Amino acid sequence: xxxxxxxxxxxxxxxxxxxxxxxxxxxxxxxxxxxxxxxxxxxxxxxxxxxxxxxxxxxxxxxxxxxxxxxxxxxxxxxxxxxxxxxxxxxxxxxxxxxxxxxxxxxxxxxxxxxxxxxxxxxxxxxxxxxxxxxxxxxxxxxxxxxxxxxxxxxxxxxxxxxxxxxxxxxxxxxxxxxxxxxxxxxxxxxxxxxxxxxxxxxxxxxxxxxxxxxxxxxxxxxxxxxxxxxxxxxxxxx
Ligand SMILES: NC(=O)c1ccc[n+]([C@@H]2O[C@H](COP(=O)([O-])OP(=O)(O)OC[C@H]3O[C@@H](n4cnc5c(N)ncnc54)[C@H](OP(=O)(O)O)[C@@H]3O)[C@@H](O)[C@H]2O)c1
Numbered sequence: 001x002x003x004x005x006x007x008x009x010x011x012x013x014x015x016x017x018x019x020x021x022x023x024x025x026x027x028x029x030x031x032x033x034x035x036x037x038x039x040x041x042x043x044x045x046x047x048x049x050x051x052x053x054x055x056x057x058x059x060x061x062x063x064x065x066x067x068x069x070x071x072x073x074x075x076x077x078x079x080x081x082x083x084x085x086x087x088x089x090x091x092x093x094x095x096x097x098x099x100x101x102x103x104x105x106x107x108x109x110x111x112x113x114x115x116x117x118x119x120x121x122x123x124x125x126x127x128x129x130x131x132x133x134x135x136x137x138x139x140x141x142x143x144x145x146x147x148x149x150x151x152x153x154x155x156x157x158x159x160x161x162x163x164x165x166x167x168x169x170x171x172x173x174x175x176x177x178x179x180x181x182x183x184x185x186x187x188x189x190x191x192x193x194x195x196x197x198x199x200x201x202x203x204x205x206x207x208x209x210x211x212x213x214x215x216x217x218x219x220x221x222x223x224x225x226x227x228x229x230x231x232x233x234x235x236x237x238x239x
Contacts, residue, residue: 001131001215004029007080011060011117012087014188018136020204021084024212026052029081033073035060038088053234060087060113061105070120079128082215083121085114085159088101090152090193103151106117114162131174132183132221135211136163138181140227147195153195154180160225167224176222182207183229 008025013020013034019041021035026049034042034104042055058065074080089108091102104120115197118134141149142156163179170177184190207228214223 003215006082006083007031007078007122009033009080010084011035012085014038014187017185017204017207019045020088020208021211022053023049024208028175028212060117061108063116066116067120074124077123078194080121083133083134084120085118087113088137090189092148092152092195092212093149095150098151106151111158114159122175125136125175126173133176135178135180135216138179139230140181140183142181178223179225180211181227184233200233202228202230
């Protein structure tokens with residue numbers, strides 16, 4: 001796909017990987033709708049990126065809000081070409097100690113939120129008929145796991161299964177689906193999840209460049225799944 005003049009939607013665009021992907025796609029000439037709850041951060045990003053970045057205050061787990069926005073935004077010739085399901089939250093803890101609300105928030109954001117927007121955008125992509133691309137941000141914790149990661153891993157295994165089924169379902173409609181599974185990335189995620197970072201984390205910009213490469217592959221080439229890890233995660237900062 002030639003990204004120039006394409007219309008992209010990125011969920012979780014206010015920070016970390018989502019903000020880096022927004023920057024990379026705007027630099028390639030796309031118009032990017034960046035969705036997240038924190039409108040202040042989105043507005044700061046708009047100051048940097050300019051007219052081609054459209055900040056949208058949105059909780060992706062709010063079905064009615066997502067539906068209203070999709071219905072109001074995509075009409076006539078304005079149809080989405082790219083959807084990057086990046087919004088995600090993590091919370092880690094013992095199964096008998098982690099509050100139920102944390103479990104529900106991860107399911108609501110990482111799974112339900114992904115489903116709400118994808119089901120509606122896929123319908124528009126089918127209608128448009130051109131080659132389109134949906135990228136779901138999973139995690140290495142979507143194919144392996146560790147103690148105290150049951151809820152987060154449940155959602156990321158879900159992202160994996162969702163992506164696998166969708167790529168098979170949507171390829172006949174010229175819609176590519178990719179599950180992108182990173183290891184640890186240097187973003188706010190570690191702090192907000194309460195887990196310990198390490199010294200050699202992946203950089204959001206490097207991953208954003210890789211996502212651009214995946215989008216730019218020839219129309220008849222689909223990278224349906226990819227795992228990206230730090231080469232040498234080594235020691236934690238506390239040791
Ligand atoms: N960091 C890592 O090590 C790592 C590793 C593997 C996979 N991932 C995945 O990568 C993705 C991006 O995470 P990140 O590392 O860039 O972390 P981050 O900096 O914390 O970014 C998470 C983004 O998701 C948004 N978000 C959270 N809940 C939302 C909701 N209900 N509605 C809309 N937006 C919501 C946040 O924006 P608001 O708070 O403004 O809503 C923020 O923009 C996530 O799916 C995460 O699971 C991260």
